[in-house]
Amino acid sequence: xxxxxxxxxxxxxxxxxxxxxxxxxxxxxxxxxxxxxxxxxxxxxxxxxxxxxxxxxxxxxxxxxxxxxxxxxxxxxxxxxxxxxxxxxxxxxxxxxxxxxxxxxxxxxxxxxxxxxxxxxxxxxxxxxxxxxxxxxxxxxxxxxxxxxxxxxxxxxxxxxxxxxxxxxxxxxxxxxxxxxxxxxxxxxxxxxxxxxxxxxxxxxxxxxxxxxxxxxxxxxxxxxxxxxxxxxxxxxxxxxxxxxxxxxxxxxxxxxxxxxxxxxxxxxxxxxxxxxxxxxxxxxxxxxxxxxxxxxxxxxxxxxxxxxxxxxxxxxxxxxxxxxxxxxxxxxxxxxxxxxxxxxxxxxxxxxxxxxxxxxxxxxxxxxxxxxxxxxxxxxxxxxxxxxxxxxxxxxxxxxxxxxxxxxxxxxxxxxxxxxxxxxx
Numbered sequence: 001x002x003x004x005x006x007x008x009x010x011x012x013x014x015x016x017x018x019x020x021x022x023x024x025x026x027x028x029x030x031x032x033x034x035x036x037x038x039x040x041x042x043x044x045x046x047x048x049x050x051x052x053x054x055x056x057x058x059x060x061x062x063x064x065x066x067x068x069x070x071x072x073x074x075x076x077x078x079x080x081x082x083x084x085x086x087x088x089x090x091x092x093x094x095x096x097x098x099x100x101x102x103x104x105x106x107x108x109x110x111x112x113x114x115x116x117x118x119x120x121x122x123x124x125x126x127x128x129x130x131x132x133x134x135x136x137x138x139x140x141x142x143x144x145x146x147x148x149x150x151x152x153x154x155x156x157x158x159x160x161x162x163x164x165x166x167x168x169x170x171x172x173x174x175x176x177x178x179x180x181x182x183x184x185x186x187x188x189x190x191x192x193x194x195x196x197x198x199x200x201x202x203x204x205x206x207x208x209x210x211x212x213x214x215x216x217x218x219x220x221x222x223x224x225x226x227x228x229x230x231x232x233x234x235x236x237x238x239x240x241x242x243x244x245x246x247x248x249x250x251x252x253x254x255x256x257x258x259x260x261x262x263x264x265x266x267x268x269x270x271x272x273x274x275x276x277x278x279x280x281x282x283x284x285x286x287x288x289x290x291x292x293x294x295x296x297x298x299x300x301x302x303x304x305x306x307x308x309x310x311x312x313x314x315x316x317x318x319x320x321x322x323x324x325x326x327x328x329x330x331x332x333x334x335x336x337x338x339x340x341x342x343x344x345x346x347x348x349x350x351x352x353x354x355x356x357x358x359x360x361x362x363x364x365x366x367x368x369x370x371x372x373x374x375x376x377x378x379x380x381x382x383x384x385x386x387x388x389x390x391x392x393x394x395x396x397x398x399x400x401x402x403x404x405x406x407x408x409x410x411x412x413x414x415x416x417x418x419x420x421x422x423x424x425x426x
Contacts, residue, residue: 098123101131101206107177110206117199118169124202126241133253136205139212140256145286147185147216151264155183155419159379159386159401160220163194163236167405167414168203175416178207178215185261187379187401188220188271188330192231193408198240201250219257220271221330221355221380225294255291259329263419267375273332274367274376275325276347276357282371285329288322296330297355298323331356333381334364334398336390361392368396375399377417382407386415 099116102109116122149155156175161168178184186204191197207215221227228234228251237247260270262282275285298320332350335343335358346360364376377399381388386405390398405414 098125099128100125101128105132105135105206105209107179107207107210110203110210111177113206114169114172114199114203117196117202118165123240124198126243126246129198129202129241130246130249132202132205132209133249135209137253137256139208140217140253141291142212143216143256143258145259145288145290146282147218147258147261149183149185149214149216149261149263151266151419152421153181153183154421155185155263157185157187157269157377157401157417157419159187159403159414159416160189160382160407161186161194161200162189162222162404162407163191163197163200163232164404165194165196165199165203167403168200171403171416175418178211180211180214183214183216185216185218185263185269187218187269187377188257189222189379190217190220191233191236192222192228194232194404195236197233197236205253216261217257218261218269218271219254219259219290219296219330221296223251223254223257224296225251225254226297227295251294252291255294257290259285259288259290259326262371262373266373266419267377268368268371268373269377270329271378272330272356272380273328273334273378274357274359274363275328276332276359277324278347278363278366280325285325288325290326292319293323293326296323296326298327328356331380333358334378334390334400335360336388337361338390361390361398364390364398365392365394365396368392369394377401379403382410382412384412386413387417 099113099122101113113124117124156171158168158171176182184207190200190204194200204215204217208217222231222233225248228247234244234247237243237250260268262268331353333353333356335346337344337360340346344360344362346358347363348358350356350358368374368376374396376397379401381400382402382404383400386402388400390400392398399417401415401417402412403414403416406412
């Protein structure tokens, strides 16, 4: 562990863990690679993404054949019904059994589920996934738009995972599992681009069921009914379960995720960034009826492409204002004065992404000042070291935390940010 600094007047010390990616960059969809990890000069793991034995390879080939034939049917069906239509017929209800969950989910049962899914490469049954979705729904629905955790206990912030079960398992190995004295904020983008999104959400939702006050699941821009159709999660669901309706049910649960979090007296935690309108307050964010929005992109909602059932049943003006805030929170990026001199006052559309805003350090500092906080922790961007700090002046800063190693084969490290209860003597 590397102690970054102790904030004057605070009892929290920042600790950063870097998880080292595989030396050889291999594209993410390949099941044969995995990250190795570097912490305090020690090294874990090799370059095998999941432990695979000869019998597992045969099972994978059989699973791949079923998934491939299913995807061929999906492709043909898209030709007939049109892309991005929620009326997609159930192609093949794949329910070959698999790992089940007990009537009472406990931390021990979650650990056993992860062991079977990761180390044994077993399949989660559709019945188990649907049970988890049903049980987590009231817990997520009870969370406010702006979730809060106390600042007097340990908090681990995990960035984008993007279907990397190997990274999630390594994080728990290093940081321990969630509990009353080990709070976690998972800062969005659990799915897409990686092949284990189902296993990620099954694990995180199960932990939310067991520790509803100690596990916060912030929404990311990929927890989106439209984005998942493009970047892989829809195809993952169809390949594993052959059910479009299951995909849309999961998206209904995604819409219940909090939009941001606050660690009391310490940090504002959000997937992307800040609202474009400087007057937007936490109170305004709290008033949004978030479950109405299965998409997080205003243009997708306004542009006539309302397919996917993402049009809220509220007045257009109210929905438009709310969705603008959601889009900015989940899609925006900071401008870094070190690489873009003169960008401190930046406040402009995020042209690169086509959604959200680009905000400067002055805007971030003013926002944090109104909240009485010193840090904004966000994710959303793959950074080489797994973390990046942008200093905003007046002892404030923006931290980017990215927890998916070797993302899309670029060889990046992964990191988590830990707020550790301690002394303020540095």
